[in-house]
Amino acid sequence: MLDMIQETPGRDAGWLPALLREGYLSIPAITDAADITKIRAICSRLIAVRAGYREGRQFDMVGEDESPSILRVPQILRPHLDAPELRRTRFYLAAEALARSLLGPEARFTFDHIIMKPALDGSAVPFHQDEAFRDPAMKYQEITIWLPLQPVDMQNGCMQFVAGSHLGEVLPHHRGGGRVHALECSGYEQNRIVSCPLPLGGCTVHTGRTVHGSGANQSQAPRYAYSLVFEFPPSKCDSPRTFPWQGNAPTNRDLREQRWRRRGGVGIMAWRKLRRKLLGR
Numbered sequence: 001m002l003d004m005i006q007e008t009p010g011r012d013a014g015w016l017p018a019l020l021r022e023g024y025l026s027i028p029a030i031t032d033a034a035d036i037t038k039i040r041a042i043c044s045r046l047i048a049v050r051a052g053y054r055e056g057r058q059f060d061m062v063g064e065d066e067s068p069s070i071l072r073v074p075q076i077l078r079p080h081l082d083a084p085e086l087r088r089t090r091f092y093l094a095a096e097a098l099a100r101s102l103l104g105p106e107a108r109f110t111f112d113h114i115i116m117k118p119a120l121d122g123s124a125v126p127f128h129q130d131e132a133f134r135d136p137a138m139k140y141q142e143i144t145i146w147l148p149l150q151p152v153d154m155q156n157g158c159m160q161f162v163a164g165s166h167l168g169e170v171l172p173h174h175r176g177g178g179r180v181h182a183l184e185c186s187g188y189e190q191n192r193i194v195s196c197p198l199p200l201g202g203c204t205v206h207t208g209r210t211v212h213g214s215g216a217n218q219s220q221a222p223r224y225a226y227s228l229v230f231e232f233p234p235s236k237c238d239s240p241r242t243f244p245w246q247g248n249a250p251t252n253r254d255l256r257e258q259r260w261r262r263r264g265g266v267g268i269m270a271w272r273k274l275r276r277k278l279l280g281r
């Protein structure tokens with residue numbers, strides 16, 4: 001993982017060695033309070049109006065996701081499709097510059113998501129590797145820049161990483177209970193878990209292979225986080241891999257997406273792809 005990334009001149013001399021060694025970074029400041037206020041208002045509005053629900057882009061990441069009225073821990077995939085202004089924030093510009101300094105100038109934005117943990121909710125995000133959700137036939141070089149939209153600590157669900165786990169393979173994963181979207185992995189070194197509390201405006205960075213998760217939100221206020229993913233175009237894997245957990249019964253989110261695609265969503269996806277190509281972003 002990240003084998004195309006070298007410690008060469010022009011790459012970020014400060015952060016890159018730690019990312020290559022540990023598989024994650026904890027950066028105390030990437031944006032300011034006014035920017036966070038703006039991003040948080042967008043995120044809470046998108047969750048409140050259930051943006052992307054019919055497309056399967058909004059769902060309950062830890063529950064069975066049977067109804068839009070019960071999303072215990074709502075997650076929205078690609079929220080920039082609902083709110084393009086998310087790509088014009090101070091955070092976005094700083095994250096893009098950081099990603100290019102770490103990965104190289106060819107790195108491109110490919111994905112974003114929002115996760116909201118309600119106040120006093122017992123749900124943790126299980127430890128997993130992001131690569132476990134992706135196509136096993138392809139090789140990925142990606143980083144996620146995770147921005148909490150309030151200060152975070154162990155009480156409200158800060159990120160936790162397994163140091164050095166990005167240097168191994170993709171570990172076995174399973175769904176945390178039947179039709180739940182979230183994946184959970186096994187076989188990682190529990191004694192290498194590092195918690196990353198952050199002040200307002202700080203962020204973490206992790207690779208697609210770094211094992212990570214976050215604890216429950218035991219505080220009195222909701223915990224929001226907004227993540228951006230940057231990567232090189234994926235290439236074919238040298239040796240074939242299989243991710244058996246992807247063959248499980250489809251989740252309710254999967255079924256909504258399939259229905260939406262059949263009912264015209266395929267055309268919308270083609271239009272979005274074309275627009276991305278024409279705009280070059």
Ligand SMILES: O=C(O)CCC(=O)C(=O)O
Pocket residue numbers: 115125130144146157212213214225227
């Ligand atoms: O927001 C969280 O608690 C977990 C985020 C996460 O797993 C990710 O961004 O890959």
